[in-house]
Amino acid sequence: MATYKGIQGYSVQKLSSDPTASEAVGQLFYNSTAGKFKIAVEGAGAWASGGNLNTARGKAGNAGTQTAALWAGGSDSPTDLTEIYDGTSWSEVYNLNTPRMFNSGTGTATAAISAGGRTPGPTPTRVTTVSEEYNGTSWAEEGDIPSKREAGSGAGTTTASLYIGGTPPSPPGVNIVLINDGTSWAVSPATLNTSRYQAAAVGITTAAMYIGGTPAIEECESFNGSTWTEVGDIPDPGTAGAASSGTQALALLSGGGPFPSPSPTPGTHVYAWDGTSWSTTTSLTTGRHNLGGTPSGTSSVAMVYGGGDGPQFNQTEEWNEPVYSIKTVTVS
DSSP states (O other): OOOHHHHHOOOOEEESSOOOGGGSBTOEEEETTTTEEEEEEEOOOEEEEOOOOSSOOOSOEEEEETTEEEEESOTTTTBOOEEEEOSSOEEEOOOOSSOBBSOEEEEOSSSEEEEOOBOSSSTTTTBOOOEEEEOSSOEEEOOOOSSOOBSOEEEEOSSSEEEEOOBOSSSSOBOOEEEEOSSOEEEOSOOOSSOBBSOEEEEETTEEEEEOOBTTOOOEEEEOSSOEEEOOOOSOSOOBTOEEEEOSSSEEEEOOBOSSSSOSSOOOOEEEEOSSOEEEEOOOSSOOSSOBOBTTSOSSSOEEEOOBSSSBOOOEEEEEOOOEEEEEOOOO
16 A cells, blocks of 8 residues: 555645755755755864964863863873963963872863872872862862862863762772862762763763763763763763763764773764764864863864873864755756
């Protein structure tokens, strides 16, 4: 028996003018004014070179946006260096009070937090509880996090932030989430479903995501202020030490690599989140682990910088959002 679609075909809307291209991607329509069939298409996004860091390093705490970013600490030999990006170039500013690597970062370039991490000295005593706050001029120690932790990820602001996951002096990772109210840190009653570290985070204390991590985790978890829920998996579990930009609704996950690292081929992969699922988009020019992102930025105006596990990188890459357009359908 013939189906309705087989008899009538697919419905094509008749419009008197073109719709907004970004809202109609993939839709075929008939423009009655022009007398033409048209379709909305999405061009490929692209990465462009930005200004290099003054000191090549990965494993640092990041904060900010594409036009105002912060990279504090890091390197294979923990440093106190802090650099600020103004959209064109990086400048060294006031150093951390405690040199660290694998410290988490969150906030903006003028109001940031750096928590936990690994200090110079013998293992395992070098993992720290130190938390510092940056006011745009200098770093000052604030209340310590409740327990020694490194390789966790931050989300939020200096007055309301999360420290998600991570690992104590000896792996494996934990599912513990810490919350800061602007004065002190406390253990949140809401724990992750999957324990891990070296994962990426975006968002705020009431709408956050925790993505990937070590060991080879493809899970992505979403937080609503009360509960962590598993949502769409990332396409590749090999994203430990990736950079993240955006929000719980629209995010970009860039770089990273399989565990253990360093990998012979650090990741250039980039994945975009639309609020429901992840899709592959334009790769980075330079593959690397433990790189910085723009957790206070957006998925359309993003940036990655630094990185390294062994060899250290100073490159910055800025993301240009895909261009949407309306094209006339022709028959050749």
